[in-house]
Amino acid sequence: MKNLLLFTITILPLIAIQAQDRNSPVLHPQEAGPDYAVQGEYLGKVDLNGSEVDMALQVIARGNGEFDSVAYFGGFPGEGWQGTDETKLTASGKTTDGTLVLTADNGHAEVKGGSAEIFGSGDERLGSLKKVSRKSDTLGATPPEGAVVLFDGTTAEQFINGRMSDDQLLMQGVTSKQKFGSYRLHLEFLLSWMPYARGQGRANSGCYHQGRYEVQILDSFGLEGRDNECGGIYSIAPPSANLCYPPLSWQTYDAEFHAAEFDESGEKQKHAWITVLHNGVKIHDEQQLDHATTASPLREGPEDGPVYLQDHGNPIRFRNIWVQPIE
Numbered sequence: 001m002k003n004l005l006l007f008t009i010t011i012l013p014l015i016a017i018q019a020q021d022r023n024s025p026v027l028h029p030q031e032a033g034p035d036y037a038v039q040g041e042y043l044g045k046v047d048l049n050g051s052e053v054d055m056a057l058q059v060i061a062r063g064n065g066e067f068d069s070v071a072y073f074g075g076f077p078g079e080g081w082q083g084t085d086e087t088k089l090t091a092s093g094k095t096t097d098g099t100l101v102l103t104a105d106n107g108h109a110e111v112k113g114g115s116a117e118i119f120g121s122g123d124e125r126l127g128s129l130k131k132v133s134r135k136s137d138t139l140g141a142t143p144p145e146g147a148v149v150l151f152d153g154t155t156a157e158q159f160i161n162g163r164m165s166d167d168q169l170l171m172q173g174v175t176s177k178q179k180f181g182s183y184r185l186h187l188e189f190l191l192s193w194m195p196y197a198r199g200q201g202r203a204n205s206g207c208y209h210q211g212r213y214e215v216q217i218l219d220s221f222g223l224e225g226r227d228n229e230c231g232g233i234y235s236i237a238p239p240s241a242n243l244c245y246p247p248l249s250w251q252t253y254d255a256e257f258h259a260a261e262f263d264e265s266g267e268k269q270k271h272a273w274i275t276v277l278h279n280g281v282k283i284h285d286e287q288q289l290d291h292a293t294t295a296s297p298l299r300e301g302p303e304d305g306p307v308y309l310q311d312h313g314n315p316i317r318f319r320n321i322w323v324q325p326i327e
Contacts, residue, residue: 025192025203025315027165029248032193035061038100039195040246041076041134042116046127048073054080057116057129058246059102060222063196065095069102070222076134077225078241078281134245136252137280141186143322150176150307151321170318172205173311175297179304180210182258182326190317191219191247197314200228203247204312206293209257210305214293215276217316220244231278234293239276239283250319251279258326260289262302272300 026032042057056076060068071089072081081087093102106121109129116129143149149158151170156162159174169190191203203219213233220229225242232238245251254277261270276284292300297308309318 025194027190027192027248027315027317029193032248035063035065035067035095035195036193036248038067038095041132042129043076043132044116044118044127044129046073046118048126052127055118055127055129056081058222059100060246061195065100066092067094067100067102068092068222078243078283081241083241133249134279136250138186138252138254138277139188139250140320141252141254143186144324147322147324148178148180149322150178151318153319165317170309170321172309172314172316172318175211175308176306176323178323179306180323180325181304183256184324184326185209185253185255185257185307186320186322187253187255187318188250188320189217189253190250190319191217192315192317193247194219194314200312201314203314203316204310205314205316206234206310206312207253207255208293208296208308208310209255209274210259210272211298211308212292212296212300212305213257213272213274213289214296214310215253215255215274217310218244219247221246231276231283233274233276233284233287233289236289236291237284237287239278240285241281241283243278243281243283245279253278254280256326259304260300260302266302268300 039059039061045052046055053073054075056072058070069091073087074080074082089104091102091104093100109116109118114131118126120126153168156164156170159176162174163171165171194202205217206214208214216230216232216234218230221244223229225239226232227238230244256275258273260268260272262268272289273286275286298305
């Protein structure tokens with residue numbers, strides 16, 4: 001399979017879009033520049049050795065017309081790909097005269113008008129991929145009876161330092177006024193477009209349960225899926241798969257959190273644990289939380305704690321946040 005790819009991506013025309021300032025995060029697609037039209041996800045079927053298989057492609061912008069890409073045989077991570085190196089291909093490239101070429105050994109693909117034609121080493125056509133925009137199954141989830149609505153787009157008053165953008169979205173760096181023990185939480189977030197940034201500097205935030213345990217929020221589109229990447233429980237556990245969508249896509253976290261248990265003397269008797277769904281796919285299943293995150297506002301203890309949405313210096317937007325306490 002590793003003698004398959006040379007990707008050719010033709011940029012679609014854009015109307016009056018200027019090149020992005022490399023130091024300015026963007027929160028709206030119309031301001032993102034021409035590279036944004038290329039970045040994204042492609043999905044289809046290819047013929048490999050006489051067998052038709054699903055193939056998914058993620059194209060990641062790195063700024064100034066440069067891109068990385070990852071191809072997965074079987075489908076996207078968490079949605080068909082089996083997680084083996086033998087079924088994963090990476091490539092890099094740069095746009096020239098409006099065309100991005102990504103190379104990996106033999107073979108090639110031509111991507112124009114939102115579709116990718118895949119060819120083998122002998123120029124035989126193997127299949128076609130179409131550009132897709134995935135949406136979480138839990139997007140827009142309605143608060144159940146008894147849930148505490150922390151943010152619905154009308155006010156940020158449920159948060160300390162609560163701030164809303166001009167388009168009625170919650171901004172990062174806020175702490176819920178109400179504190180909670182065990183609960184179910186729904187949260188929707190949007191990562192800013194920062195193609196020139198790398199690593200922890202690329203649309204970084206975090207959702208701290210009880211103000212103690214961080215589920216990372218980060219532009220990890222196309223990355224490995226580590227504990228400091230999107231969906232990871234920082235310093236404790238990586239997600240079972242990297243479900244991160246491209247930046248400027250609305251994404252969801254759904255979590256069931258159970259608080260740690262302490263005796264009357266304040267000694268911990270049982271670790272907190274959490275189950276997390278990222279974009280509707282389970283990435284942690286009753287994961288034990290044996291310590292608080294280093295940067296957490298609260299240390300471990302028997303008292304209830306808030307929902308804290310970290311400000312790591314990057315603009316992130318949130319909406320539809322609710323908590324259903326568990327008795």
